[in-house]
Structures are given as C-alpha cells and as structure tokens.
Amino acid sequence: MTRTQKIERLESVLARVLARATNRIDEGGVSQAPLSFPSAPAVPTATVQPVTPAADVESEVEWPTRPPPPAPPEMTSRDRAVAASVVEDGARREALAGRADPPNEVAGDPSFDSRERLVAAPPADPPLMTAKASAEADADAPALAETSAVDVAPSDHPYLADESPSILESEPPPDMQIEEPPASSRRPVGPQPEEEIARIAFGADGAEPPRHTPPPESGRLPSPDESDLEPEAATLDPFDAQTDEHPVSAVSSASGRPVPSRLVVLETRAALPPDGDIAEMAIEVRGKEPETFVELLRVSCTL
C-alpha cells in the first residue's frame, strides 16, 4: 500500500467518523464531539446567541433576589464544533417541518434510521427542559423553542395542573386507572340484592347450617331424650287431667338433639286429714286463777 492510498483510507475513515458524530448530535441533542475536525467550516458566533423569549420565561421562574446570569463564556474550538452540528440539525428540522412527508432517502445513509424514528415514533411527552437549554440547542428554531417553553408551563400540563376543573371531571388516562384490588380484600359495598334482603328479613326457607361453632362435647350436660321423659312425666304429673301444663316453645339446638316440646310442673303435696288428732292436750287450759281462798271455794262449788 502506498502512502497516498493510506491517506485516502484515513480520510474515508475520518469521514465516516464525522458522519457518525453528526448522527449522535441528531439523536441526543448537544453531545460531546470527541474530535475536532480542522477542516470543518467556521461557524459564526452570532448563531448561538440566546433567544430573548426564552430568557423572559426564565426570568419569570427565577426568584427576584437571584443574581443576574453570567455572561456567556467564550467558545472554544470544541464548542464551536458542537454548535456547528446543532446548527446543521436545526436547519434539517426546518426542512422536515416544511415537508409533510419525509424524503425517501437513500438506504444505507447513517442518518436515515434516526430520522425514520423521529417520524414513526408516537408523540411522547414534551421534554422537560429549560428554555435556556432549548435556546442554546436550537437557536435557529424559535418556533420550536417557544413550543417547548409553552409545554413546560405547569398550568398547561394535564397532570400538574391541579386547579383545572376539566382535569378533575374528565376520566383519568389509562395509566392512572385504579388497579382492581385482590379478591381477598373485595367486599360488596353496593346495595344488597333483593333476595339477600328478603332472606335476612324473613328468613330462609331451608335450614341453614349453624353459623357458630358448637360447644365441645365435654362441656355440655347430656339432655335426656323425650322418650325417657314421657313415662316419668305421666306417672309423676298428677295435674295432667287438669290442664296444668305449661307449653313452652322448643328451643332448637345447634346439635340437632331432640328437645322436649313442653315442661311439666311436678308438685308434691302432703295429704293431711283435716281434723286429725295430732297430739293429746296434756295441760288443761285454765282461766283466771283464783287468788283468794274464797274464790277457790267458789270455783270448786261450780263443779
């Protein structure tokens, strides 16, 4: 390989590198340029002056006691290279904005893929960038800078403007939908269906299973069966014929054991004769005792 061939090859490599650097600037805005190209055309410094509307927006946001912004630093050669790429990208954007359809560019162009993504990608949220940065990045496109500044305004953002009644009344976006709670925490809040209300008010037709846990078997006294109670009640209840029964509504037991349908009053009465000789009178009931001998004699004479 001769020397001239090497130089041409190096120049071709350098051209590709330069093209790639340009593509990076298109995709990420202001980025670092790894290399400075000495043969790049000189960019006038007037094109990178800050846009006054953007400065006004910034002044509205800043505090009144904030010191004035410093003067723009003097641009170095590296900055000039970046600014040149930004200017090229701004000019390209103006061309794209002017045409409705993107041009059918040649396949294999390294910038084609990026531009294709710009067109085909769905509209995303406006980037939250300051007006100063947008002015620095795209000084030749004031319309775009103004759009960015307007998009940054918090009152216009649908999710940052809490005071907007339209936002409150409108339905939230799909990504803000309340997730459905898990099944374990779901509870019916709405009105009960009519069947449920009727069942609570008038009871159910069928027997429901016990809602409470029945007591343990060891803690309950065994209740006698009704068949065991009947003969004893028949023999001990002397008032059955006199309708001295006290019907009591049976209490349903959860265990399902038979419960006597009525309680029988058992009375024990002593059978005493009305005029029996309980005891013999041992002491005669005396009247007024005589105090004098004459009275005693008079009493004795009454016998």
Next chain:
Amino acid sequence: MGVPSFDCAHAVRFDLPRGTVHAKGDPGRVVLVPAAALDQLLRDAPSAAAESFGAALGAAVGRRVAARLADAQTASIDAFVTQLAGEAAIAGVGAVAVERWGRALVMVVSASPLADSVLVAFVSSAIEAACGARPVCTLLARGDGVSRVFAGSQGGVERIRESMASGLSWADALARLNQGVP
C-alpha cells in the same frame, strides 16, 4: 308479798288457880279431852251426834281463824290455810293443808284423831266459820293417816260419789268432775 306466819304465842292460856284453859280469840273455855275418850264417845254416839260434834269443833276453830284474819273474804289461799292449819294444830285435830285438783278444792288433814264422818263435818264447819260460805264436803280417801276431803257443791259431791261407786279412783273421779262428764 309475804305470807304472814301463824303466831302461836299466847294461843292457849291456862289459869291454873281457877283450873281453866282459854284459847286466844275465844272467850269460851277449852277442855283437854283424851282422844281415846273422845273416840269412844263418838263411836257409841249416833252418826248425827258425831257429825254435830265435829261441826261444833270445826266452827270453834274457824272462828279463831277468822279472828286472826283481818278480812277472810280477801285473804289469800296461803294466808287462809296458814291460819287454819295453825288453829287446827292447837286444837289437836291434825295438820291441815289444801290441794287443788283442777278447779276442785281438796282439804288434806293428816294425823287426825277424828273419825271420817266427824272430820268431814269439822272441815266444813271450820271453812264456814272462817269465811262465811258453807261448802258441801265428802271424804275422798283415807290412808296412811292422811284424809282428803273434797269441798264443793252438792252436785259435785254426788258425781264424785257416783264415780267412786262405779269403781273409779278418787283421782279419776276428780278428773271426770273437771271434764264436766256427768
């Protein structure tokens, strides 16, 4: 209220020069007679004479009892019996006491030398002379020197006699009399 005791001091006054004996409260003379001589007299005398003797003896005792009691009508049983027993003792008739069988009045005379009929007349006359009321008396029993005389009405005395004649004891007769059974 305490029962006044029998005062036996100067109950009998002996006048030895005159050969007279006088009992306190009685202006009459008193004769000391042996009991055997009296018993012989009464045994030979008719019953009425014997009962009259006994009644006279009792009346004399009763008058002395009344002389000792300020008011025999209001005198208590104990006071009356005390004075009666004292005078009977001085007369030598025996020891007199009172028993109450229910409403029946029974006079108890112990160690009396008098015969049964004479003793009944003595008791009746003594009570009459002392308090003014004459009871009808009948002998209930006599044994071991103790004689019991019922003092009451004529009807009571007849029922007791009927009861005792029917075989009842004198105690049962008195019980029957108190029950009012004829």
